[in-house]
Amino acid sequence: MYARLLAPILGSNRRSALILGPRQVGKSTLLSAIGPELALNLASPRVFREFVTHPERLERELDAAPPNIRTVFIDEVQRVPALLNVVQLFLDERPGRFRFLLSGSSARKLRRGQANLLPGRIHVHHMHPLLACELDDHFDLDRALAHGTLPGIYAESDNALRATDLRSYADTYLREEIQAEALVRNLGGFSRLLDLVAAASGRILNVQALCKQAGLGYETARRYVEILEETLVMFRVPAWSGSDRASLVAHAKLFLFDIGVRNALLRRPLDTPLPDERGTLMEHFVAGELHRRLGTLWPEAALFHYRTRGGAEVDFVLEIGRELWGIEVKASHRVTRRMLRGLGSLAARTNRVKRRIVVFLGSRRQRVDGVEILPLEEFLAELPG
Numbered sequence: 001m002y003a004r005l006l007a008p009i010l011g012s013n014r015r016s017a018l019i020l021g022p023r024q025v026g027k028s029t030l031l032s033a034i035g036p037e038l039a040l041n042l043a044s045p046r047v048f049r050e051f052v053t054h055p056e057r058l059e060r061e062l063d064a065a066p067p068n069i070r071t072v073f074i075d076e077v078q079r080v081p082a083l084l085n086v087v088q089l090f091l092d093e094r095p096g097r098f099r100f101l102l103s104g105s106s107a108r109k110l111r112r113g114q115a116n117l118l119p120g121r122i123h124v125h126h127m128h129p130l131l132a133c134e135l136d137d138h139f140d141l142d143r144a145l146a147h148g149t150l151p152g153i154y155a156e157s158d159n160a161l162r163a164t165d166l167r168s169y170a171d172t173y174l175r176e177e178i179q180a181e182a183l184v185r186n187l188g189g190f191s192r193l194l195d196l197v198a199a200a201s202g203r204i205l206n207v208q209a210l211c212k213q214a215g216l217g218y219e220t221a222r223r224y225v226e227i228l229e230e231t232l233v234m235f236r237v238p239a240w241s242g243s244d245r246a247s248l249v250a251h252a253k254l255f256l257f258d259i260g261v262r263n264a265l266l267r268r269p270l271d272t273p274l275p276d277e278r279g280t281l282m283e284h285f286v287a288g289e290l291h292r293r294l295g296t297l298w299p300e301a302a303l304f305h306y307r308t309r310g311g312a313e314v315d316f317v318l319e320i321g322r323e324l325w326g327i328e329v330k331a332s333h334r335v336t337r338r339m340l341r342g343l344g345s346l347a348a349r350t351n352r353v354k355r356r357i358v359v360f361l362g363s364r365r366q367r368v369d370g371v372e373i374l375p376l377e378e379f380l381a382e383l384p385g
Contacts, residue, residue, distance in 0.1 A: 002134050002151060004030055005297055005385055006125055016091065016100040018077070021127035022232045022257055023173050026151045027103040028075050030127070036073035036101060038065065043076045055082035062090060062098065071099045078104040091121045106231045126232070128292040129258045130154060133385040141376070145273040145281040148260025149288075163270035170264035174233060189216050193224050197234060198256055198265035202284050204307075205236065205254040225254075233257055235291055240304035240317040242349050249307040255287045282331040282376075283315055286359060289380060290316060290327075298384045312345035325355040333362045335373050343371055 007030060010017055019027045032039070040058075042048050051057060062072070077083060087100050100122065130149040132139045138154075147153060147162050153169065156162040174194060193214040200210070211221030228234040236252040256262040259281060263270060273281050290303050301320050307313040318325040326346045330339060335358050343356040356371045359379045366373035374382075 001029060001033065002026070002130055002138075002155075003136070004127075004134055005131065006030060006127060007033070009125070009296060010034060010101075014096075014099050016087070016098075016102075016122040018102040018104065018122050018124045019127050020104050020124065020232060023105050024150050024152055024169065025127050025129055027105075027127050029151070031073050031075070031101045031103055034071065034073075034101060036071040037069045038071070039073040039075070041075045042079040048079055051080045051083060055080055055086065058083055058086045059089065062086070065098075069098075071101060073101045073103075075103050076105065077102045078106045088121065125296045129288070131289060131292055131385060132380050133383075141285075142273060145259060145278070145285060146263060146270055148258035148263070150258055150260065153260060159271060163264075166260050166264045166270060170261050174261070174265070186216075186220070189214060189220065190224055190227075192216075193221060194228070195265055197225070197228060197254065198262045200254060201234070201256045201262050202280050202287070203253060204249065204251045206251065233261075237287060237291070237303055237305050237316070240306045240319075249309060253287075253305050255284060255291070257288075259284050259288070278331040279329075282359075282361075283329045286327070286329045286376075286379075287316070289383065290318065293384055306342070306346050308345060312342050314342040314346050317346065322352060323354045324350065324352045325357060326353055328358045330358055330360045332360055335360050335362075335366070335368065337368065340369060340371050 004026060006019070010030070011034065019031065021027050028041075038061075040047055040051070042051065062069075074083060074087075084102075087102070090098055091100070102122075130151055132144070132149075135144075135149065135154070143154070147166055150166075150169070153162055153165050156165060193210060193216060196210050196213050200206075205225070207222050207225060208218060210216075210225070211218050214221060216224070225234075229236065234254055234256050236254055238252045239248060239250050241248060241250070256265075260270070262284070263273075268274060268277075287303075294301055294303060298320075301318060304317040304319065305313070305315060306317050306326070314326045315329050316325075316327040318327060324346075326343045328339065328343060339358060340356075343358070347353045347356060357379065358371060358373045359376055360373060362373070362375055365375060365378055
């Protein structure tokens with residue numbers, strides 16, 4: 001088991017917690033390791049049937065629980081959102097009696113079930129594929145760029161099996177299980193849009209273009225994109241907006257939650273990252289490393305991208321309080337002054353830019369015209385973790 005950064009956070013207090021994340025990112029493994037005395041796995045057909053028809057059964061079981069039952073783990077809680085009403089009841093009427101650890105893979109399903117996510121009563125955390133620092137000595141950039149960092153898939157030592165598992169995950173979960181959750185009815189249209197989203201990962205989100213290419217109406221395409229966000233399969237990096245918004249592109253970039261899943265959906269060769277896609281994959285990798293730290297691990301940070309209508313762009317703008325970091329990602333061992341123009345444009349627009357950074361594949365840090373040129377490993381070492 002990999003050492004997850006959420007583990008010490010969950011272990012350092014007795015607050016109840018809801019962990020949201022896509023399937024197979026390690027939610028169940030993490031929460032099971034805490035050692036709950038009572039566990040309900042709603043992915044089990046038998047357990048699901050028992051509680052979906054009689055959610056009040058949980059109240060009866062907790063009423064009858066002996067004093068040594070303190071921590072209650074409910075896996076895939078979005079399958080029976082009514083159980084959250086029972087959790088709220090015990091948190092309100094018997095504070096301190098139980099600690100609830102909940103996991104879910106669809107915030108949308110919880111909302112559609114009119115579930116109360118218990119604000120003020122429970123801490124909500126998001127869990128993602130593995131960060132480079134969680135992999136520690138097992139981290140290999142080429143492997144991460146080809147296969148992503150879903151724990152079970154990354155841990156498979158056989159390359160062929162890892163690729164087969166990844167394709168199975170992409171086809172079975174992303175296409176079939178999302179439909180089985182009653183989130184979409186037109187599986188063909190959803191599958192076409194999913195492939196287009198994978199191809200557009202790392203680019204500006206244009207729903208109108210996606211709906212035309214997928215043969216879907218605008219509202220249907222927009223709803224399908226929302227489903228991908230709310231099942232945590234993709235995330236947006238919004239555009240940074242300064243004082244002169246008219247000259248800035250306002251649309252967000254979209255990214256799939258895992259590079260390996262993106263590659264599998266696009267039927268890319270999975271033995272090694274394609275050389276002509278290395279720049280795209282590097283940007284995708286850094287996007288994941290930054291996005292996965294937002295919230296619990298880096299609550300004061302927010303992530304944006306920067307592009308002007310004149311064509312100047314910066315891959316990422318990291319806002320930390322009132323401070324901005326402009327971050328460019330280059331899949332090269334050499335950085336030229338031409339690569340710094342976007343950072344110069346951002347710095348000329350606002351005096352809040354405290355750091356201008358280019359992340360590259362070289363082995364030694366440099367400084368050019370006030371811009372920090374950082375090897376990928378050194379950049380990642382500066383991030384919370």
